Amino acid sequence: MDGKIDIFTIMFLVLAVVIILKLRSVLGRRTNDDEARIDRKAALERARAAGKNGASDKVVALPRRDRPEQAGEATATASTAAEERVRTFAGGDRNLEEGLLSVVRADRSFDPEGFLKGARQAYEMIVTAFAEGNRKALRSLLSKEVFDGFAGAISDREARGEIIDQSFVGINKADLLEAELKNGTAHVTVKFVSELISATRDRAGAVISGDTKKIKEVVDIWTFAREVASRDPNWRLIATQAPS
Numbered sequence: 001m002d003g004k005i006d007i008f009t010i011m012f013l014v015l016a017v018v019i020i021l022k023l024r025s026v027l028g029r030r031t032n033d034d035e036a037r038i039d040r041k042a043a044l045e046r047a048r049a050a051g052k053n054g055a056s057d058k059v060v061a062l063p064r065r066d067r068p069e070q071a072g073e074a075t076a077t078a079s080t081a082a083e084e085r086v087r088t089f090a091g092g093d094r095n096l097e098e099g100l101l102s103v104v105r106a107d108r109s110f111d112p113e114g115f116l117k118g119a120r121q122a123y124e125m126i127v128t129a130f131a132e133g134n135r136k137a138l139r140s141l142l143s144k145e146v147f148d149g150f151a152g153a154i155s156d157r158e159a160r161g162e163i164i165d166q167s168f169v170g171i172n173k174a175d176l177l178e179a180e181l182k183n184g185t186a187h188v189t190v191k192f193v194s195e196l197i198s199a200t201r202d203r204a205g206a207v208i209s210g211d212t213k214k215i216k217e218v219v220d221i222w223t224f225a226r227e228v229a230s231r232d233p234n235w236r237l238i239a240t241q242a243p244s
Helices: 007-027 032-053 068-090 094-106 112-132 135-139 144-159
Strands: 163-182 185-201 207-210 216-227 236-241
Touching: 068 094, 068 112, 094 163, 094 185, 112 135, 112 144, 112 163, 112 185, 112 216, 135 144, 144 236, 163 216
Parallel strands: none
Antiparallel strands: 163 185, 185 207, 185 216, 216 236
16 A cells, blocks of 8 residues: 555544444443343342341231130139139128139129129119119019019009109118029129118108108118129129018
């Protein structure tokens, strides 16, 4: 070429360099799809590693059920606590304590204090319903035998044209006297000391007994019962007696 540089050769060299640089810029750059593919691969590898090494930090462990022996221990603890409450409630009365223990061992839901609270409410409802002649209210609170006696007394009173004018003042005291379990039925006897204002009026409205203004103290001893295996949680009055 006589030491001269051919212009066409120079042009081809420049073009080759441009093409090489262009290819490197394209082939050496990651696209968005490439980035996403690489991220997915990395995530998959991390997941596999977590599976080999143990649970991931983001795995939520479900609560385990207690083993049978643990459930049994909880039941035994609750039973012991219930019996201890009964002993404390009995206050050293051995007969009452033994009676209450026989009930609570057959019915773990039985609580002396809760029972006594309900008995006080039942006493007021029964005394008020009897004075008003409300047979419907009495039927759900009394055993059949006691209901028949109360209903008979109401009928006799109505036949004579008499009404009871009564105000229930309150219960001064309510004590558990006895408790026992007989043939699957719990019996609990309570002594109530209450205050009433009560008077009986004849057909003309004249007071024939009692006093419409005087508060009178009344003492009643009532026995309530409930079948411990029954789904019905209600207790019913099964007997009444006068204090000795």
